[in-house]
Amino acid sequence: MTKSGSLVVVGSGIKFPSHMTTEAQLCIERADKLFFLTSSEAAEQWLVERNAAGESLDRFYAKGKRRIDTYLEMVAHVLTAVYAGNHVCVLFYGHPGIFVWPSHELIRQARAAGFPTVMLPGISAEDCLFADLGIDPAREGCQSYEATDFLVRNRQIDTSAGLVLWQVGVVGNLTPPTPGAVPSLPLLKNALLLLYDPTHLVYIYEAAQVQNQASTVQCVALADLNETLVTAVSTLYIPPAQPAQINLDMLQKLGLSIDDIQFSETSG
Numbered sequence: 532m533t534k535s536g537s538l539v540v541v542g543s544g545i546k547f548p549s550h551m552t553t554e555a556q557l558c559i560e561r562a563d564k565l566f567f568l569t570s571s572e573a574a575e576q577w578l579v580e581r582n583a584a585g586e587s588l589d590r591f592y593a594k595g596k597r598r599i600d601t602y603l604e605m606v607a608h609v610l611t612a613v614y615a616g617n618h619v620c621v622l623f624y625g626h627p628g629i630f631v632w633p634s635h636e637l638i639r640q641a642r643a644a645g646f647p648t649v650m651l652p653g654i655s656a657e658d659c660l661f662a663d664l665g666i667d668p669a670r671e672g673c674q675s676y677e678a679t680d681f682l683v684r685n686r687q688i689d690t691s692a693g694l695v696l697w698q699v700g701v702v703g704n705l706t707p708p709t710p711g712a713v714p715s716l717p718l719l720k721n722a723l724l725l726l727y728d729p730t731h732l733v734y735i736y737e738a739a740q741v742q743n744q745a746s747t748v749q750c751v752a753l754a755d756l757n758e759t760l761v762t763a764v765s766t767l768y769i770p771p772a773q774p775a776q777i778n779l780d781m782l783q784k785l786g787l788s789i790d791d792i793q794f795s796e797t798s799g
């Protein structure tokens with residue numbers, strides 16, 4: 532039997548409020564209880580104007596507190612409202628399911644407890660990056676990793692495909708970031724230098740977050756990557772270093788030519 536409470540998880544997109552979907556906005560307005568984690572005071576104000584029962588989850592962050600402890604407290608707090616029988620909407624920045632641990636945990640726990648749950652997609656930083664840098668991930672392929680995860684798991688990188696590294700501005704840091712200090716960035720750079728030439732150009736990207744603001748794109752040689760270039764919202768894009776090899780045997784088995792492959796990569 533479904534219980535009376537419910538949970539919908541929505542995203543604000545990156546540029547506020549223009550990236551917000553109509554579907555997400557309706558959920559925000561109709562919820563008995565709204566929780567949010569956003570990037571700006573203007574966004575908070577906009578949300579509370581649409582739902583007076585809106586509450587920020589920002590207060591769970593604290594200096595020196597491990598991110599996982601913050602997230603567990605957020606999840607417990609939101610679920611209390613669901614278990615009390617409320618139709619709850621939770622909003623996260625960007626796409627709510629991309630690099631957002633509490634959103635998936637909320638869905639998992641609420642669903643396991645028998646409550647109707649849904650996550651609605653939103654526009655992520657990677658979506659903005661593809662648009663602003665003119666990258667179609669179908670052309671050369673694209674790998675996407677969280678920066679600390681990339682370092683600690685020895686990911687096998689294909690340098691003939693693009694590489695997106697998230698959270699480079701907080702690499703190695705499991706507590707809220709200190710602006711300007713990224714002590715582990717040299718470790719990330721050294722790991723990348725094992726894969727790419729020091730002269731390989733990389734892009735430090737920040738998507739516009741408000742109307743009439745331009746996205747920022749800094750292009751530097753990998754050897755010049757340093758902490759003065761990155762912030763907590765920077766995403767690093769590393770273009771392919773060389774074209775991918777074509778498996779001629781497989782082409783033949785598929786009855787395709789090299790021209791066909793180039794066409795299929797550009798069609799769609």
Ligand SMILES: C[S@@+](CC[C@H](N)C(=O)[O-])C[C@H]1O[C@@H](n2cnc3c(N)ncnc32)[C@H](O)[C@@H]1O
Pocket residue numbers: 545623624625626627628629630631654655656657696697698699700736737738739740763764765766767
């Ligand atoms: C916790 S993740 C949240 C991602 C978000 N849910 C999304 O869908 O884009 C934070 C990371 O997203 C990326 N990010 C967030 N805002 C960004 C922006 N305005 N421009 C570029 N990257 C951004 C950065 O890599 C940042 O460290």
